[in-house]
Amino acid sequence: MSFEDQVDEIEANTILGGQPFFSRAGGKIFIIWLVLTTIGVLIGIYAPHHLLTTFLSPEGGDVWATMVFFTVLAAPVAGFTYAVAIYSLLAWRHKGGDPDVPPPDGQPQRGNGPVTILWLGISTFLVVVLLFWGITVWSAQQITHPNTLQVKVTGQQWVWTYSYPGTGVETRTLDLPINRPVQFNITSEDVTHGFWPAALGVQVDANPGVITVIRSTPNKLGGFTVQCSQLCGLYHAFMNNKGAVVTPKQFASWLQGHGATPEAANQVADVDTSTDSTTAMSK
Amino acid sequence: MTTAVAAPPLLEDTDLGPKAGGFYRRQNIWSGLGFGIFLGFVAWLVSHATVQGSNWGSDMVVTCTMVGWVIGFNIGIGTFNAPIRWMLGDDQTHEDELYAAGVGQGRSRYFKYCTDHKVVGTQYLVFTMALFGIGGTLAMMIRTQLITPHSTFLDPQTYNAIVTVHGMIMIIATIIMVSGPFANFVMPIMIGAKDMAFPRLNAMSFWVIFSAAPCLLATFFLGGVNAGWTTYAPLSVQAPPAMDAFAMCIITFVVSVTVAGINTIVTVVTMRAKGMTMGRLPIFTWGAVVGGALGLYAMPAFLAVMTMMITDRATGTSFFVPQVGGSQWLYENIFWIMGHPEVYVILIPPVAAVLEIASTFSRKPVFGYKVAVAGFVAIAALSIMVWAHHMFTTGWAPNLAAPFMLTTELISIPTGIIFLCTIGTMWKGSIWTRLPMYFVYLFLWNFIIGGVTGIYLSDVPADQYFHGDMFVTAHFHYTLLGGAMIGATAAVCYWFPKMTGKMLNERIGKVAFWTIALGIQVTYFGQFWEGFQGMARRVAQYNPKFEAANQMSTIGAYILMTGWLIFLYMMLHAWRHGKIAPANPWHSKTLEWKVPTPVPLENFLVDPVVTSDPYTYGEGVPDGQEVPEFAPVKQPELVPAGAVPTEEPGDPGGAG
Numbered sequence: 052m053s054f055e056d057q058v059d060e061i062e063a064n065t066i067l068g069g070q071p072f073f074s075r076a077g078g079k080i081f082i083i084w085l086v087l088t089t090i091g092v093l094i095g096i097y098a099p100h101h102l103l104t105t106f107l108s109p110e111g112g113d114v115w116a117t118m119v120f121f122t123v124l125a126a127p128v129a130g131f132t133y134a135v136a137i138y139s140l141l142a143w144r145h146k147g148g149d150p151d152v153p154p155p156d157g158q159p160q161r162g163n164g165p166v167t168i169l170w171l172g173i174s175t176f177l178v179v180v181l182l183f184w185g186i187t188v189w190s191a192q193q194i195t196h197p198n199t200l201q202v203k204v205t206g207q208q209w210v211w212t213y214s215y216p217g218t219g220v221e222t223r224t225l226d227l228p229i230n231r232p233v234q235f236n237i238t239s240e241d242v243t244h245g246f247w248p249a250a251l252g253v254q255v256d257a258n259p260g261v262i263t264v265i266r267s268t269p270n271k272l273g274g275f276t277v278q279c280s281q282l283c284g285l286y287h288a289f290m291n292n293k294g295a296v297v298t299p300k301q302f303a304s305w306l307q308g309h310g311a312t313p314e315a316a317n318q319v320a321d322v323d324t325s326t327d328s329t330t331a332m333s334k
Numbered sequence: 335m336t337t338a339v340a341a342p343p344l345l346e347d348t349d350l351g352p353k354a355g356g357f358y359r360r361q362n363i364w365s366g367l368g369f370g371i372f373l374g375f376v377a378w379l380v381s382h383a384t385v386q387g388s389n390w391g392s393d394m395v396v397t398c399t400m401v402g403w404v405i406g407f408n409i410g411i412g413t414f415n416a417p418i419r420w421m422l423g424d425d426q427t428h429e430d431e432l433y434a435a436g437v438g439q440g441r442s443r444y445f446k447y448c449t450d451h452k453v454v455g456t457q458y459l460v461f462t463m464a465l466f467g468i469g470g471t472l473a474m475m476i477r478t479q480l481i482t483p484h485s486t487f488l489d490p491q492t493y494n495a496i497v498t499v500h501g502m503i504m505i506i507a508t509i510i511m512v513s514g515p516f517a518n519f520v521m522p523i524m525i526g527a528k529d530m531a532f533p534r535l536n537a538m539s540f541w542v543i544f545s546a547a548p549c550l551l552a553t554f555f556l557g558g559v560n561a562g563w564t565t566y567a568p569l570s571v572q573a574p575p576a577m578d579a580f581a582m583c584i585i586t587f588v589v590s591v592t593v594a595g596i597n598t599i600v601t602v603v604t605m606r607a608k609g610m611t612m613g614r615l616p617i618f619t620w621g622a623v624v625g626g627a628l629g630l631y632a633m634p635a636f637l638a639v640m641t642m643m644i645t646d647r648a649t650g651t652s653f654f655v656p657q658v659g660g661s662q663w664l665y666e667n668i669f670w671i672m673g674h675p676e677v678y679v680i681l682i683p684p685v686a687a688v689l690e691i692a693s694t695f696s697r698k699p700v701f702g703y704k705v706a707v708a709g710f711v712a713i714a715a716l717s718i719m720v721w722a723h724h725m726f727t728t729g730w731a732p733n734l735a736a737p738f739m740l741t742t743e744l745i746s747i748p749t750g751i752i753f754l755c756t757i758g759t760m761w762k763g764s765i766w767t768r769l770p771m772y773f774v775y776l777f778l779w780n781f782i783i784g785g786v787t788g789i790y791l792s793d794v795p796a797d798q799y800f801h802g803d804m805f806v807t808a809h810f811h812y813t814l815l816g817g818a819m820i821g822a823t824a825a826v827c828y829w830f831p832k833m834t835g836k837m838l839n840e841r842i843g844k845v846a847f848w849t850i851a852l853g854i855q856v857t858y859f860g861q862f863w864e865g866f867q868g869m870a871r872r873v874a875q876y877n878p879k880f881e882a883a884n885q886m887s888t889i890g891a892y893i894l895m896t897g898w899l900i901f902l903y904m905m906l907h908a909w910r911h912g913k914i915a916p917a918n919p920w921h922s923k924t925l926e927w928k929v930p931t932p933v934p935l936e937n938f939l940v941d942p943v944v945t946s947d948p949y950t951y952g953e954g955v956p957d958g959q960e961v962p963e964f965a966p967v968k969q970p971e972l973v974p975a976g977a978v979p980t981e982e983p984g985d986p987g988g989a990g
Binding site for chain 2: 118
């Protein structure tokens with residue numbers, strides 16, 4: 052009997068054979084797989100929901116959605132591998148006898164072309180889906196919006212300094228107006244730092260000598276922390292400070308509180324106070 | 335076991351006379367340490383007298399001292415004896431070679447420049463365990479510091495230094511943990527070779543890496559490296575003189591890895607037994623070769639970047655100092671061109687060992703042997719094109735985010751193939767649940783978690799959140815500790831009887847197994863939780879909102895430590911007092927189990943002739959018969975040292 056014939060016979064006796072589906076190895080593995088995949092999908096849905104930090108921006112929402120989507124995609128594959136491993140322990144484990152004597156040899160199955168090709172096909176398909184998702188989300192984040200608030204971020208050992216061009220404001224806290232696209236222009240005075248406002252779901256390194264850029268559009272009110280994500284020396288762990296997403300009016304008055312003229316503050320905060328304050332109030 | 339022909343006299347019993355070995359007779363680890371310290375001191379004196387006081391004086395002094403130590407140690411241990419004698423026209427005689435291979439020196443050969451590949455393998459095993467011991471102790475200090483948010487157990491300076499050395503020492507240890515002990519001890523026997531292709535380079539690779547470790551530990555006494563194991567410039571350019579010692583450690587280490595990689599490849603290409611075609615190689619051999627070849631590609635970049643680092647620091651070349659025209663991105667690129675292939679240098683050999691073990695304990699051939707080999711090669715090829723995924727958030731070349739996302743995600747295809755081969759090997763096997771197989775299952779469990787969490791990090795939008803976060807730490811500990819190191823642990827359990835001649839106590843082993851398995855899950859799920867919440871890596875203190883997750887991780891770390899200590903106890907106890915192992919306790923079909931234990935010098939008394947690959951399980955070919963097995967190696971009735979032959983029930987392999 053040729054090797055292929057042997058493989059065919061083995062398969063005929065196992066997966067495709069004459070017994071009812073759920074009493075065959077394939078059927079039992081299918082049940083274990085279903086249970087594990089369900090658990091995996093549930094973890095994928097609930098773990099990010101309960102464990103991820105509270106995001107204040109759609110970029111953070113992208114992180115959350117990516118976590119869920121990727122876990123749901125990966126769960127069947129991981130579940131299948133676990134299912135076979137678990138089933139091999141349940142059904143094919145050699146029990147009893149002298150533990151020093153090896154069990155009789157298993158099936159001389161040296162490979163299975165169709166299964167390998169199927170596996171390759173599935174994993175290639177999944178990679179294409181992952182890539183498509185990643186590139187779509189990534190390019191959507193690259194779109195520049197008009198009327199973007201510019202914030203200059205400067206890292207140095209071991210503080211962050213934020214300045215808002217046009218206002219002369221320079222602070223150690225990062226306040227941002229809600230629903231306004233913001234572009235951070237980041238640089239460093241000394242070594243490489245990592246500018247990481249975790250709640251905004253974006254980060255980029257602060258490098259000396261160059262300006263790196265990230266964009267975000269905060270869409271929820273709330274406070275957050277800016278951390279340094281790149282080991283930068285002695286007090287790296289302490290290089291973090293507070294930030295907040297506030298309403299435009301609060302933002303304008305916050306700018307004024309830090310030394311901006313009312314005109315500059317209102318202009319940068321994009322608060323229209325020229326004629327009808329009622330419009331601004333009704334917002 | 336029939337010995338129809340009288341066995342030829344063992345090489346070990348050769349009387350070499352009082353002069354064989356020449357200078358080797360006076361050299362051992364103590365002369366190495368002594369001369370290393372002496373030459374380091376001389377280098378310190380000279381460099382201190384000449385350059386101290388200049389701008390970069392202390393960097394120059396530390397570099398010179400470390401160079402002096404490394405060269406001095408290697409002169410003292412005997413690395414340069416043979417080349418120098420060759421250059422002087424006084425080449426080594428056969429007796430000298432035999433002396434260098436350890437003939438007639440008993441246990442002291444383990445402390446010498448010994449060219450026997452089995453001695454080198456054992457040296458590597460003990461050395462790797464020592465490195466894991468140091469690295470693990472540092473890890474426990476880190477976790478102890480992080481048990482409360484504002485702990486003052488360690489000050490930030492010490493903490494950063496410990497984080498750096500923990501990372502680097504574990505990277506070094508994991509790179510050599512399989513390619514050192516097993517590619518040296520087991521692999522030549524597997525392919526039917528008498529030794530490695532270059533036995534002296536083999537000994538050199540060990541003693542060079544041995545001399546690298548003190549440089550790394552010296553960093554603690556030179557101010558500490560505060561830049562993490564990645565030592566990103568320009569922080570590392572400004573770091574204390576410890577950074578010079580760190581860089582010298584890397585340079586020395588790369589020399590060792592390069593020499594070992596060349597040796598592995600040349601051995602497999604040129605030293606195979608008759609009939610051992612490349613298609614009949616045991617799968618572990620393929621893993622060792624692909625890992626070694628990938629190391630040859632990756633590691634020189636590390637040497638280059640660390641040399642530039644030293645010149646930056648000691649002579650002001652400013653390759654990496656942006657303020658004077660250098661670029662930190664240049665550093666990061668060269669570093670990760672090394673750094674990403676390097677994780678596969680770590681991973682491929684243990685994964686191949688796992689396939690080997692899965693085959694033996696499922697009593698089945700490796701599923702998809704050629705596909706698995708192609709998978710290793712594809713992983714290696716792809717891994718040289720993915721480095722910039724470590725730089726997604728550095729701001730460098732944002733346009734390259736998508737291409738590197740593509741290559742990174744592509745690598746999950748060959749990795750998935752390896753999973754298929756592992757579960758395919760188990761499929762309808764007769765699973766023999768001995769200790770090595772336990773660790774194969776644990777490998778599978780952990781490595782899938784490590785792999786799946788890697789997918790999130792390969793996605794640029796998600797990586798923008800997770801980069802530099804504890805999630806990354808948890809991910810790579812799941813792959814490198816939970817995957818690679820557990821695979822290596824399976825390999826230790828598997829080959830321990832051949833390497834030491836003793837059986838491990840599996841009752842203790844199973845206690846260790848479950849403790850380690852539990853410890854890994856608790857520790858790194860704690861760190862995933864920290865990562866989800868947004869805690870940055872490498873911080874000495876943290877926001878109290880991360881406290882619960884950190885406490886979970888620290889508790890897990892203590893469980894894990896307990897597990898490793900039990901495992902260590904099991905190993906050491908078995909090594910001294912263990913049950914004598916038969917030559918082939920697992921009834922495996924690869925060649926290393928067909929030679930007696932302890933393995934004689936030059937391994938084979940009669941050269942083996944190979945007629946099939948070692949995976950003939952269940953194919954109706956009786957083991958130990960002429961066809962189509964390996965030609966039977968004539969086995970003298972050797973039993974491990976200390977055993978009384980008649981007391982043993984005998985080698986079960988002989989009954990077959």
